[in-house]
Amino acid sequence: MALDYFAPGVYVEEVDRGSRPLEGISMSVAGFVGFTEDVRGDADLFKPSLITNWNQYLECFARPGSDGFTDFDAYLPFAVQGWFQNGGGRCWVVSIGTKLPGTPAPESQETATRLLTSAKKPSLSFNLKLPEAEGDAPALPPADRIVVTIVESEPKPIEDADPDAEPPFNTGEFFKVVVRSGDRELESFPHLTMNAQADTAVADYVMTALEDSEYLTVTNISGDQGHPLTRRPANGRYEVAPPPYIAPVERLARDLHGVRDERKGIQGLFEIDEVATIACPDLMRAFQNGLLDLDQIHAIMEMMVSQCENSFPGPAYRMVVLDPPPVKLRRGLEPVAPEEQKPQDMAQWLSHFNRRSMFGALYYPWIKVANPRNNNRPIMVPPCGHMMGIWCRTDESRGVYKAPANETPRGVLGLAYETNMREQELLNPLGINCIRNFANFNRGYKVWGARTLVEPDNVQWRYISVRRLISYIEKTIELGTQWVVFEPNDQDLWARVTRTVEGFLTRLWRDGALFGASPTEAFYVKCDGDLNTPDTMMLGRLYVEVGVCPVRPAEFVIFRISQWAPNQ
Structure with a gap:
């Protein structure tokens, strides 16, 4: 509201005087x-x-x-x-x-993510590294799961090589391991091979290279038999789950x-x-x-x-x-x-x-x-x-x-x-x-x-049902009347609060939640000078008294039957 007016004219002002309807909370979560x-x-x-x-x-x-x-x-x-x-x-x-x-911890291979070759034969298995336990509490597994991606790679480029010299021949055995958590790349290991005797100037043996990983432990399950190309893991994305918390x-x-x-x-x-x-x-x-x-x-x-x-x-x-x-x-x-x-x-x-x-x-x-x-x-x-x-x-x-x-x-x-x-x-x-x-x-x-x-x-x-109904009413009134806090504590506020609560309880009565032939029989809302004295207002308090009559279940249904003679 404006404090003063200086020029002649029509002024339109918004005044919030009505009650605010209460929306019932959910009791079903x-x-x-x-x-x-x-x-x-x-x-x-x-x-x-x-x-x-x-x-x-x-x-x-x-x-x-x-x-x-x-x-x-x-x-x-x-x-x-x-x-x-x-x-x-x-x-x-x-x-x-x-x-x-107390369950025995499963073997690492039981919880490992197994990678297969293109011919569906075992190649590698990955496990997550657990953080160290603190105090008497067992170590919790990492909250985020790790995704390992296998993609194509090539031999390492030869340093200081003659520009006219031919690069190392790509046999197709080389691959790259990318470690991600969500959309974030954590680690990357290129130029890998399944050949344990590989020349380090050309490629890195996968077991040796991933020893430096902060997140993974790797096991060679291919048996080291056959050509490295036939034991190479197939390209793809593999989720590495943490071991169970026991x-x-x-x-x-x-x-x-x-x-x-x-x-x-x-x-x-x-x-x-x-x-x-x-x-x-x-x-x-x-x-x-x-x-x-x-x-x-x-x-x-x-x-x-x-x-x-x-x-x-x-x-x-x-x-x-x-x-x-x-x-x-x-x-x-x-x-x-x-x-x-x-x-x-x-x-x-x-x-x-x-x-x-x-x-x-x-x-x-x-x-x-x-x-x-x-x-x-x-x-x-x-x-x-x-x-x-x-x-x-x-x-x-x-x-x-x-x-x-x-x-x-x-x-x-x-x-x-x-x-x-x-x-x-x-x-x-x-x-x-x-x-x-x-x-x-x-x-x-x-x-x-x-x-x-x-x-x-x-x-x-x-x-x-009675306990939950009263809780429903109490919580709804609590959450739906937050706007009252710091409002001027006068008769106008008392009337607005009364109308707000009465409107909510009237809807409940119409739905059949409250007992009574009329709203006055089903509930009452009191917010007046008898409750809110000058002393309580000096303390910054507003008292509202609400009484409801909840319906109760017909737990025992009794029919009283007797013989009846219409001429008596």
């Missing part, structure tokens, strides 16, 4: 942590990578031409595939390695935990603002393989739950989907087959874990899916990825206020244990959501529970 088959492309070990579909997952975490699963049956690929099968959108994936900790067993818990400031591990996922649901399916693989004991599993579960509860300075809005460890406490704390874990074992384990939170959810039993690495024979896997995909599917089809239950899990061939109604009567009050087989009703497999892991007597936060 997942985060996964576990083992992968490979780490390549734009993905980095231990760091979150954005994945939008299964093909992109294969590009980042699978070997070229592979199905993306592992030989040791890591659960993370099954969880991510289940996420996409059940309607999940984008997710963030953290790889903690491509081999189980951590010692005692470091696994640290790698899983990660470092928040470095955006690594589980902690790194909490630095990705859009991640709203988190799971670590390979906790169960580590437990089953004896890499982590039950107390260590509980410690990592506790950390994930606590991080979801603590989202300072903003409101907590993330939830973690936990997987039940397959144990029978009466057999000690050793793992058993998922098929052996009965509902009473689940109840005993949850009592042993003894952690309650409205920001956690738990599903039982494990599910049976096809294993591409075993000719599609079934394998039991934790249900977290499939369940989180159903959350996302429900958000898209109905809304975040709809309980993610009474839905069919896709990609499921069977259950580790088929819970009946009486057994669910034991588990449901404890906050354990069952996946059940309703074959007798011709309804197939259904997710038959929608509760959080909150204390059983805290009925206000009993349902997943």
Whole structure:
């Protein structure tokens, strides 16, 4: 607004007096942590990578031409595939390695890139040089993969040669090795030959020349038999992958935990603002393989739950989907087959874990899916990825206020244990959501529970949909009202903020997320002089009070039927 006017005329000024509509945030972005088959492309070990579909997952975490699963049956690929099968959108994936900790390191020739001759016979093999380890941490493989290019070359030019003399005869055996990382050329070795007896004035033996490489180690696998031309590697581009990262067993818990400031591990996922649901399916693989004991599993579960509860300075809005460890406490704390874990074992384990939170959810039993690495024979896997995909599917089809239950899990061939109604009567009050087989009703497999892991007597936060709806409202208001900061704190601002929040909540009420016959019954927004006194305004504070009445799922449907005589 102009401070003064000096010349007569018409002045047009823009004044921002209206409310600003709030756009709802996405609560359907997942985060996964576990083992992968490979780490390549734009993905980095231990760091979150954005994945939008299964093909992109294969590009980042699978070997070229592979199905993306592992030989040791890591659960993370099954969880991510289940996420996409059940309607999940984008997710963030953290790889903690491509081999189980403590696995014997493969021989260099097993991980080497083999170069063949034009006749498809062995010629050379390349490996990356690893940096030296620091402290007790094992050396991490290079983040960037190296591309080796083999191209034509010629003999070395003779120095101070007679201009009329004929140059050395080019037999066709000479080649050039170019080492690149992305578009950057790192090294170049021209005038190479497979002849170990070559005259250095004419060409360099490949093994001798590449000893000076900072990035590669080379092995002659041609057998030194025959003419150098027949053993020459064929021209082309060859990707040299780093050897797998194999951590010692005692470091696994640290790698899983990660470092928040470095955006690594589980902690790194909490630095990705859009991640709203988190799971670590390979906790169960580590437990089953004896890499982590039950107390260590509980410690990592506790950390994930606590991080979801603590989202300072903003409101907590993330939830973690936990997987039940397959144990029978009466057999000690050793793992058993998922098929052996009965509902009473689940109840005993949850009592042993003894952690309650409205920001956690738990599903039982494990599910049976096809294993591409075993000719599609079934394998039991934790249900977290499939369940989180159903959350996302429900958000898209109905809304975040709809309980993610009474839905069919896709990609499921069977259950580790088929819970009946009486057994669910034991588990449901404890906050354990069952996946059940309703074959007798011709309804197939259904997710038959929608509760959080909150204390059983805290009925206000009993349902997943209520917890996520309130988080959705809180986070949307937080992000959508940033424009209010440093505005003049007066009645005009109070009215604008009130209209902004009321408009957002009215849309939610019309969508069916809030209970009430009218907006006044469904919510209220208060921002007036009763809340904002002169003292609070002197402190630079603006208080807005919002109350909402969320809809709750009809978990128990009761029909009361009696005989009726119309003449009575």
